Amino acid sequence: MVEPRSITYRSDRWLTDSRVYNLIWMGRWLERADNIARVVNTFARMAVENGSDMLTLQESLGNAAAIRGIGIDDPSQSLVMLLKQHEASSIYHSLATARSNATHVGTVELIRAMSEAVLTLEDDAAMPDTPLNALLLTNEVLERLNAVYKIIDDNWFHQEALSEEEMYRRFVQQQQ
Numbered sequence: 001m002v003e004p005r006s007i008t009y010r011s012d013r014w015l016t017d018s019r020v021y022n023l024i025w026m027g028r029w030l031e032r033a034d035n036i037a038r039v040v041n042t043f044a045r046m047a048v049e050n051g052s053d054m055l056t057l058q059e060s061l062g063n064a065a066a067i068r069g070i071g072i073d074d075p076s077q078s079l080v081m082l083l084k085q086h087e088a089s090s091i092y093h094s095l096a097t098a099r100s101n102a103t104h105v106g107t108v109e110l111i112r113a114m115s116e117a118v119l120t121l122e123d124d125a126a127m128p129d130t131p132l133n134a135l136l137l138t139n140e141v142l143e144r145l146n147a148v149y150k151i152i153d154d155n156w157f158h159q160e161a162l163s164e165e166e167m168y169r170r171f172v173q174q175q176q
Helices: 017-050 054-067 075-085 091-105 108-122 131-156 164-175
Strands: 006-010 013-016
Touching (some): 017 075, 017 091, 017 131, 054 075, 075 091, 108 131
């Protein structure tokens, strides 16, 4: 039987190609969700500060989406498309796909945190009808994403820097 190509991340654990694949895609989808949420949040904040109406926000978001290559046919639907309905470029789709990848590599806490972010957008009644509500919703999504990032940091990254001896030991271990 052929062993799958893999790399070690601890002496007793292996990180296989499929796990690496899921980690990479989880990260890419999280990054996409975060990017879209920040764009919507920024435009909603500007609309609130300028006293703009929902139509102005929708048109601004339609233009921002077009610049990023996201095709939205009806500008009056740009907010709901970016939040939930666009099949490849909505925050909802990106988070749901990241959660799917996380089920293969993540901890229960990570999957739970991602699910909470997805549930924030799942309720159709929660879809904003004013720029202020759009701002509040994206603030909540971004807070939930920060919770996801904190779990990733706490579970997968060391808080303290490795010594030179430890870095060398790990390097030698991977060469064997």
